[in-house]
Amino acid sequence: MLKEISAGGVVFRRRGEQLDLLIIEDRYMKISLPKGKQEPGETMEQTALREVKEETGIDGRVVEPLEVIYYQYYHPQIGPINKEVHYYLVEALGGELTPQIEEINKVTWMEPDRAWAVQMSSGYENNHSVMDKAFTLLNLKKGNLS
Template identity: 35%
Template sequence: MINATSCGGVVIFRGKVLLLYKNFKNRYEGWVLPKGTVEPGEDHKETALREVFEEAGVSATIMKYVDTSSYTFNVPEGEVNKEVHWYLMMADSYHSKPQKEEYFFDSGYYKYHEAYHLLKFANERQILEKAYDDYLKLKERNLWGIK
């Protein structure tokens, strides 16, 4: 068993959620939330912000920790147990630019219900539900947009 840790973000701008479209050699295809592997010396927040910027070209501010998701997959070296730490983030603008080197070919901001149905993985839909609920609570208390 190989253990791996990643961090990512549910990025929101004016109520809409950032998604990335990934197409890896036609074997892996679908809409996902931005996330990536923790690099040596980074804390989880730094990783999440860096990955959002690298994968989507989006500058964001962390508003709140959301939750952790876990899943397993196989690689030639064995089974990987991946743990992902998720943060609710506020984007600075609608601008996004998908990272082609990582096989992201589209990106954009979608209304909650659109994003929910577009997401490829059930665990990311669960994270989106929690994060969007947190977003609505912060907004209701006039705490959204305060850095």
């Protein structure tokens, strides 16, 4: 079975006392995190930062690793694929929010309580623990849905 390795991140920014998280809605109308396939010669961190930039327009820096998740999906032309995704906590350094329209419907900054709520209600279940780890590292409260 084919194995695919990707990397991505939970992206945050600070504006004074306010902290926001970057949330994307993918082409399947699900809440997700920016991620994508590793290219030859890239480290996982480089992949994560490139994918954040490509999918959202945001430049960032890796703060620290969050989690590696594993799942399987079915590709119509290839068949079942084992997926491994390395997620990092990424601090936004600049750039303009620009969704990669081939991959995602929209990208937006959200306050943490709203980001947690949309992840729990409309996000992929395998991203719940990734968000949880980011909230812990950023010392954020998760609201009523935790």
